[in-house]
Amino acid sequence: MVEVVAPNLLEVHGVSKSFGGVQAVRDLDIAVEKGAIAAIIGPNGAGKSTAIDLISGFKKPDSGTVMFDTHVVQGQPAYRMSRLGLARTFQTAREWPRLTVMDNMLAAAPQLGMDTMWRALFARRRLASKELADRQNARRLLTEFGLFDLRNELAGNLSGGQKRLLEFARIAIARPRMVLLDEPLAGVNPVLQDKILSAVHALNREGITILLIEHNLPWVEAASDRITVMAEGTAIASGRLSELRAHRGVIDAYLGEVVANG
Secondary structure: OOOOOOOEEEEEEEEEEEEOOEEEEEEEEEEEEOOOEEEEEOOOOOOHHHHHHHHHOOOOOOEEEEEEOOEEOOOOOHHHHHHHOEEEOOOOOOOOOOOEHHHHHHHHOOOOOOOOHHHHHOOHHHHHHHHHHHHHHHHHHHHHOOOHHHOOOEHHHOOHHHHHHHHHHHHHHHOOOEEEEEOOOOOOOHHHHHHHHHHHHHHHHOOOEEEEEOOOHHHHHHHOOEEEEEEOOEEEEEEOHHHHOOOHHHHHHHHHHHHHHO
16 A cells, blocks of 8 residues: 655745854754644754744744745744744733633634625624624534633633633634644643643644644653654754654753653
């Protein structure tokens, strides 16, 4: 049987970024297949978060190419990346704290493009139909992410783990093609780590390709299909964690440090 390899949705080639005299990212190469859950790991200061900033448009690379699907996107602002279907999260979950959980979901749902008052006035039936569909979808996703009973709670009252789950549910209803998750376990009680893992897989089942950064290696191994190791601003190896454990460069740069601190 011939193995069919999915096309890459994201390709990063030779991307570099310096801040003053410090080179945070150096000749970085990363590829993520469409439909995959990929991860970046590495020691503190390896350039992981800077790489996510460069890919998502929050920082501009000094050199190199970022390809999202068929688009060359390096240097494009974050809002344009979002319009192409590339979203991201941050180490601290973000929500509209004074809105309910349900209203947070509805605010994240894709809009119909009703950019003028006249369109809205002449499309009331269509808007009402979409709102009903959005509410039904929001209920489904809140149930899947374990938040349905909190749908009328103010989002600002949620715990750190619940806010992260709400963030993932909002990603699912927004339906980006790919999402970059920057340390999804940050601020999450360890008892909720399995729920966050299930939420990542739920996003993937919704058809969303995922690239994540995380320090918890057992969790990363359970979450991802392929792992890239960064050290000193560049990628030094890629593969499954079982393969990377035997990689001398990875052991020297990272895994030896993890074992020593473990």
